[in-house]
Amino acid sequence: MNTAVRLNEQPTLDAAKAPRAKTEKPNLLSVDQAKALDLPQMTDLFTQHLNPGQLHFMKLLGFHKIKVERAEGMYYYDQNGRKILDFFGGFGSLAFGHNHPRIIEARKTFQDEKRHEIAIAFMSQYATALAHNLAACSPGDLDMVFLGSSGSEAMEAAIKVAERAAGPQKPKVVYAENSFHGKTKGVLSITDGSLYRGQFKLVDNTVRVPFGDIEAIENAFRSDPEIGVIVLETVQGGGGIIQADAAFWQKLRQLCDQYGVLWVADEVQCGLGRTGKFYAFEHYDVVPDVTALAKSLGGGKTAMAAMIARREVYMKAYGTPKTAMIHAMATFGGIGEACITSIEALNVLYDEGLIDRTAEVGDYLLDQLRVLQARYPSLIKEVRGQGMMVGLEFHDFSQTMPLVLRPVIAMLDDKLKGSLPGFIGSHLLRDHGVLVAFTEYNRNVIRLEPPLICEREHVDQFITALDEVMSRGIIRIVKDFVTAQVK
Numbered sequence: 001m002n003t004a005v006r007l008n009e010q011p012t013l014d015a016a017k018a019p020r021a022k023t024e025k026p027n028l029l030s031v032d033q034a035k036a037l038d039l040p041q042m043t044d045l046f047t048q049h050l051n052p053g054q055l056h057f058m059k060l061l062g063f064h065k066i067k068v069e070r071a072e073g074m075y076y077y078d079q080n081g082r083k084i085l086d087f088f089g090g091f092g093s094l095a096f097g098h099n100h101p102r103i104i105e106a107r108k109t110f111q112d113e114k115r116h117e118i119a120i121a122f123m124s125q126y127a128t129a130l131a132h133n134l135a136a137c138s139p140g141d142l143d144m145v146f147l148g149s150s151g152s153e154a155m156e157a158a159i160k161v162a163e164r165a166a167g168p169q170k171p172k173v174v175y176a177e178n179s180f181h182g183k184t185k186g187v188l189s190i191t192d193g194s195l196y197r198g199q200f201k202l203v204d205n206t207v208r209v210p211f212g213d214i215e216a217i218e219n220a221f222r223s224d225p226e227i228g229v230i231v232l233e234t235v236q237g238g239g240g241i242i243q244a245d246a247a248f249w250q251k252l253r254q255l256c257d258q259y260g261v262l263w264v265a266d267e268v269q270c271g272l273g274r275t276g277k278f279y280a281f282e283h284y285d286v287v288p289d290v291t292a293l294a295k296s297l298g299g300g301k302t303a304m305a306a307m308i309a310r311r312e313v314y315m316k317a318y319g320t321p322k323t324a325m326i327h328a329m330a331t332f333g334g335i336g337e338a339c340i341t342s343i344e345a346l347n348v349l350y351d352e353g354l355i356d357r358t359a360e361v362g363d364y365l366l367d368q369l370r371v372l373q374a375r376y377p378s379l380i381k382e383v384r385g386q387g388m389m390v391g392l393e394f395h396d397f398s399q400t401m402p403l404v405l406r407p408v409i410a411m412l413d414d415k416l417k418g419s420l421p422g423f424i425g426s427h428l429l430r431d432h433g434v435l436v437a438f439t440e441y442n443r444n445v446i447r448l449e450p451p452l453i454c455e456r457e458h459v460d461q462f463i464t465a466l467d468e469v470m471s472r473g474i475i476r477i478v479k480d481f482v483t484a485q486v487k
């Protein structure tokens with residue numbers, strides 16, 4: 001059809017008067033219908049519209065049998081009213097537990113008062129207050145804040161501010177082996193997972209170093225004056241809860257100053273009190289040039305993320321009217337209800353003493369896990385981490401799995417590849433109502449990131465469950481898993 005011709009046509013009087021065809025409502029589900037979907041319906045819709053392949057993993061772990069009806073504090077409640085203890089914690093996004101009453105109340109009041117959301121035309125009192133709070137929680141002159149809605153977005157902002165401040169003479173970015181900084185196109189180039197990188201075209205100005213290897217970093221800085229930025233998770237989450245020691249971070253700060261390199265600390269997972277300090281880097285008495293928070297910053301109720309830069313770095317990148325809009329906030333950056341949710345969450349963090357409690361209960365969790373390690377040395381290889389960011393590494397059974405079981409496992413379990421965490425995780429959920437997480441790169445690690453409201457009694461419940469599952473011994477654990485799969 002020739003649209004130009006149609007646009008020039010004058011409508012006749014009759015045509016202009018003709019009633020418009022009514023827009024028909026498509027076959028939409030209502031909120032009530034959404035809540036009422038049962039497991040077969042959800043499975044069907046998930047397969048048709050979301051991610052059919054992902055269902056495979058859910059089935060391996062038994063997660064596909066759960067419909068969460070309610071969540072409160074440390075627990076989910078499923079369709080049968082069963083309580084599920086949450087030691088997964090949304091990969092660190094549930095510091096305040098599920099539906100913290102103060103956070104819910106703040107949101108309800110905000111809605112009842114009909115406050116505004118979008119903060120593009122006018123300044124927002126909520127975004128400015130949240131920026132103030134974040135600067136107040138951050139050491140040194142980490143004062144300038146960019147608000148977004150995902151960890152990836154905050155990390156995109158972080159590498160962009162650093163790249164602009166480093167300048168065109170120093171365009172290269174160092175990142176670490178086994179890093180995870182998100183999956184959006186920019187940060188994909190510094191996320192070290194071949195699965196995620198797929199066939200995508202990555203930027204070519206990156207340099208990869210082993211995590212925690214200060215000599216490799218010094219060599220890179222010394223040999224390549226084009227390096228302007230280094231990006232590191234302070235604790236590697238996806239890598240399997242990996243930390244570097246204080247000497248590493250202190251030397252890193254010194255090398256960055258010496259070679260004029262800007263240090264971006266990714267605290268998306270380990271920040272906001274998770275390791276027993278607001279930022280994990282505070283354990284080492286160092287301050288990066290740029291950092292990023294997300295996950296629990298949304299109080300477990302909303303999507304909120306922040307990039308926080310030293311004022312000098314930010315001003316160099318975007319400090320003039322001419323440069324101010326280069327990476328100004330996106331449409332939903334600093335949206336009202338999300339900001340007040342985060343404001344309340346930060347207040348709760350301190351009012352309830354959650355950072356100190358995390359340090360204390362985290363020590364207890366680590367101690368109890370070490371008791372289990374001593375009881376099951378042939379199963380548990382290492383217990384590591386800090387606060388509520390804990391990794392439990394099992395021995396690699398791909399080598400030592402009893403010979404009789406290997407072919408069955410290989411057949412059934414092409415994705416878990418004989419990973420003991422997968423078997424144990426599925427039994428914990430099925431038999432004890434306990435949920436744990438896994439890591440992106442190390443299939444032998446169970447990742448524990450319970451909410452920071454976790455108390456000793458929850459640790460005891462978790463340890464009792466884990467102890468019972470491990471007491472079954474490897475052969476029963478594996479056979480049981482296999483039986484559940486073929487059922």
Ligand SMILES: Cc1ncc(COP(=O)(O)O)c(C=O)c1O
Nearest residue numbers: 150151152180181182233268269
């Ligand atoms: C350290 C780290 N950085 C960045 C991200 C990306 O965050 P998001 O999934 O909110 O985009 C994650 C997510 O797991 C993360 O763990």
